[in-house]
Amino acid sequence: MTDVASGISLVSLRGARFLFDPGALCLEFLTTGGPGIGARYEVLHRPADLADWLGRSRLRLDSAQIDVSPAELAAGRRMRDALWRLVCARTGSRPPASTPTDFDATPADLDALNGAAASAPLAPRLAPDGTRHWVLPASGGQAIASIARDAVELFSGPYADRIRECGAHNCYLVFVDTSRPGRRRWCSMERCGNRHKVRSLRARREV
Template identity: 55%
Template sequence: MTSREGTPYRFDPGALCLELLPTGGPGAFARFEVLHEPADLVAWAHRSRLQRGLELAVSERELARARELRDALFLLTADRAHGRRLQPPHLGAVNEAAAEPPLVARIAPDGTRTWAPGATGTQLLSTLARDAVDLFTGPYAARVRECGAHDCRLLFVDTSRPGRRRWCAMEHCGNREKARAHRARRTAD
């Protein structure tokens, strides 16, 4: 990702499904929309943790469904991060996408994971939705968080061993918040 100042930093949300959230979102987050055409979703998939060997064709309809799924995931993740009840319409959107056939994984000759050719946007969305089901019903469900910085709303799952991750990225929000706290302590003295 890139900060407002233009500095690149690494943001790992901890789950494939959460990688989709910074591409835009509902309400005020729509201003961050980057999925304008099918090629944008394909480019996102190639930058995601699915990257290797994914040949993907996405239709306009699948792009619209991707934005709908992303918005539902965004709201579900925010609700989980803040301890709120998960809303049935958002759960329904995830469950509907998860019911479709997912991407088909394969083992490449070099022993790495690759994907069966001819993948569709629907298969991509199913894979993302199934990852969300695993996240929200698995051992890390209680570790879904929103960045602790006062001006950041990035959502992530804390997969660290101690389970104390507070910021989207230590080198970005973590450093800024620690510097802010240090200045506040010095001013108070």
């Protein structure tokens, strides 16, 4: 699930649940599943699943006003899997126990991302209180286009070199480090960061 006020996801991984802020909408979308071994974490099985996720994401959409067709769901999953491979190509890593064909990016992956980004995205609107909202009802295709455009902005923007994989050897979550010092190492201090601290403390005590 996602905290809609902050875009922080509550991720379930190997039976553990923890808070994870990937720092970008497109990277948040990667938590819904993926190619290869990512299929075991797939949550987008039905069109309604995508609508529900969009309601919990940092887009803050009303899922009841998002109409997702089976074709849009399939297109969204294809774009997400392509994005996974493009991110792995950027970070120079891939999930453990994966095969090269699962996460090696190809020109077709870039075409998939650009094709999705070329479609009409969600339309923003300004509320009387000065906050941004989205014109609803909207389609699943519009939401997918917005996610793809966010990926284009990330890959071509000032944080392109800060797309990173969690520093834990058995965690493949990715994030963009938007912190001022640029020293973020973990998907979450609650999970991998804390585990690293515990291991380091035990190692010092054993010396």
